[in-house]
Amino acid sequence: MPNPFLNVFSLIAVVLNRVLAYLDRALHYASGYILYFLFKGLKPQTHTRPYKTRNGRCYSPAVVVTGASEGIGFATAVHLANKGYTVFATAPSDAELSKIRQAAAEHADRNRSKGGTIHPAIMDVLSPDSIAHCVGHIEDVLGGDPDRPLVGVVNNAGYCMISPMELTPESDVRRIFELDFWAYISVIRAFLPAVKRNKGRFINVGSYGGYFNPPLWAPYCALKAAVEGMTRAWRLELLPFGVGTSISFFSRLPGSQGREGVTLGCEKNN
Numbered sequence: 001m002p003n004p005f006l007n008v009f010s011l012i013a014v015v016l017n018r019v020l021a022y023l024d025r026a027l028h029y030a031s032g033y034i035l036y037f038l039f040k041g042l043k044p045q046t047h048t049r050p051y052k053t054r055n056g057r058c059y060s061p062a063v064v065v066t067g068a069s070e071g072i073g074f075a076t077a078v079h080l081a082n083k084g085y086t087v088f089a090t091a092p093s094d095a096e097l098s099k100i101r102q103a104a105a106e107h108a109d110r111n112r113s114k115g116g117t118i119h120p121a122i123m124d125v126l127s128p129d130s131i132a133h134c135v136g137h138i139e140d141v142l143g144g145d146p147d148r149p150l151v152g153v154v155n156n157a158g159y160c161m162i163s164p165m166e167l168t169p170e171s172d173v174r175r176i177f178e179l180d181f182w183a184y185i186s187v188i189r190a191f192l193p194a195v196k197r198n199k200g201r202f203i204n205v206g207s208y209g210g211y212f213n214p215p216l217w218a219p220y221c222a223l224k225a226a227v228e229g230m231t232r233a234w235r236l237e238l239l240p241f242g243v244g245t246s247i248s249f250f251s252r253l254p255g256s257q258g259r260e261g262v263t264l265g266c267e268k269n270n
């Protein structure tokens, strides 16, 4: 039986939730800038950005994007390539690379003038062997080219689970932590030597869920809070090496179809 008071109340709650989430986010940004101002972060650097050199060469630094078969990862890979980056777009199996392979061909065909390239590559972020193999493969492809240093890794591979905590088997909670939290660490560790050498960046894809906690999102909120805390602390440990680490919140990216990333990620496993 619909209750008009409840409806109004829930509408107010929804609006208030949004306002609070944005306020919280603004606070995070403001505190970030204040900390940067007080304690100095990384100096702005140009070597992490693509450009055309005077003699017409393209400086096209390399970035790895995990989970690039769909959604946010796919959109990020295409977007970076169009910005002029050399992009390694990874997915756990050959079959899952088909969409990004198509985009890579289309990019090479029609968007070559933008300078970047897309290299689909297999990497199962849950397998240390597969990660190590991919690191080696990327090093081989880049071949120490000074115009294509590896300067970034986008930790994106993951999925979303919406489920009441009481009814969610512990194994399911552990499983989502494996991919959305532990694999982030494995990937960073594996690429750390190269990224340190090139004073690059790690970007961990976070979520509003890291600090805004609606019902049914408990496992996801827990792991995103873990990712957020880890990123903030690890970032400070890496700053002395000239390595930046940041956490990103995407709801919409240029090149993605509306909220493709978010909805596809959620639909896949539910």
Ligand SMILES: *[C@@H]1O[C@H](CO)[C@@H](O)[C@H](O)[C@H]1NC(C)=O
Residues within 6 Å of the ligand: 078, 081, 082, 103, 104, 106, 107, 110, 111, 255
């Ligand atoms: C090619 O460029 C267009 C226009 O900038 C862009 O919308 C499209 O996503 C690009 N496609 C690929 C595969 O890079």
